[in-house]
Amino acid sequence: MAEDTVTIRYFARLREELDTDGESVPCAGARTAGDLLAQLASRGGPWQQLVEGQPVMIAVNQAMARPETPVQPGDEVAFFPPVTGG
Amino acid sequence: MSEVRVGEADFDVAQEYARLRDSGGGTGAIATFTGLVRDSGDLSGVTGLYLEHYPGMTEQVIEDLIRQARERWQLRAVRVIHRVGTLKLTDQIVFVGVASAHREDAFAACQFLMDILKTSVPFWKKELTESGEHWVEQKDTDVRLGDRWGE
Numbered sequence: 737m738a739e740d741t742v743t744i745r746y747f748a749r750l751r752e753e754l755d756t757d758g759e760s761v762p763c764a765g766a767r768t769a770g771d772l773l774a775q776l777a778s779r780g781g782p783w784q785q786l787v788e789g790q791p792v793m794i795a796v797n798q799a800m801a802r803p804e805t806p807v808q809p810g811d812e813v814a815f816f817p818p819v820t821g822g
Numbered sequence: 823m824s825e826v827r828v829g830e831a832d833f834d835v836a837q838e839y840a841r842l843r844d845s846g847g848g849t850g851a852i853a854t855f856t857g858l859v860r861d862s863g864d865l866s867g868v869t870g871l872y873l874e875h876y877p878g879m880t881e882q883v884i885e886d887l888i889r890q891a892r893e894r895w896q897l898r899a900v901r902v903i904h905r906v907g908t909l910k911l912t913d914q915i916v917f918v919g920v921a922s923a924h925r926e927d928a929f930a931a932c933q934f935l936m937d938i939l940k941t942s943v944p945f946w947k948k949e950l951t952e953s954g955e956h957w958v959e960q961k962d963t964d965v966r967l968g969d970r971w972g973e
């Protein structure tokens with residue numbers, strides 16, 4: 737039921753440490769990107785780093801976002817470490 | 823006139839410069855920046871870099887930065903190239919080139935684009951050495967250099 741899920745993507749160090757580049761998760765109780773982070777972090781283990789330790793940057797539908805940014809079913813939400821290009 | 827390229831392919835600065843120069847008789851100044859793979863960063867003995875990005879978002883964010891630069895300065899041409907994948911020591915990583923009527927706008931826009939690119943565009947560098955790999959940490963100095971341009 738794609739209608740009730742959001743697509744999550746992970747990059748760089750997070751992609752490696754979580755051992756996945758993305759997944760589709762139900763977003764029934766999640767109204768913001770921060771809610772999603774908390775939901776994922778509750779899996780424990782390496783997932784806890786999403787809410788503690790090093791900062792996590794957020795993009796919603798490929799635009800930089802913040803924990804309070806709203807998310808809706810069908811959105812693409814990305815979590816990644818601070819960027820280091822250039 | 824602007825162009826953004828993100829990919830594994832290398833670039834030729836002379837060719838990029840020629841395209842910037844070909845921006846009409848009103849162009850009086852061209853500023854360019856090229857970033858290279860260096861032998862030390864977070865680690866010493868760096869032999870190469872692996873660069874990851876967020877395809878789709880990367881290009882959009884750079885296009886948006888160019889729009890912001892055009893609002894702040896009079897720019898006649900802008901070219902931004904950023905490589906991804908595995909790069910060796912001394913390889914070229916990034917090119918920013920700006921053509922304008924005057925040097926102030928060309929220098930400022932070139933520096934703005936590089937500073938903001940470092941802190942706002944979804945690229946990540948991993949340093950490769952003989953003894954292991956390390957995801958580069960974002961530097962406070964880079965954040966300060968980005969912040970000086972305001973929102």
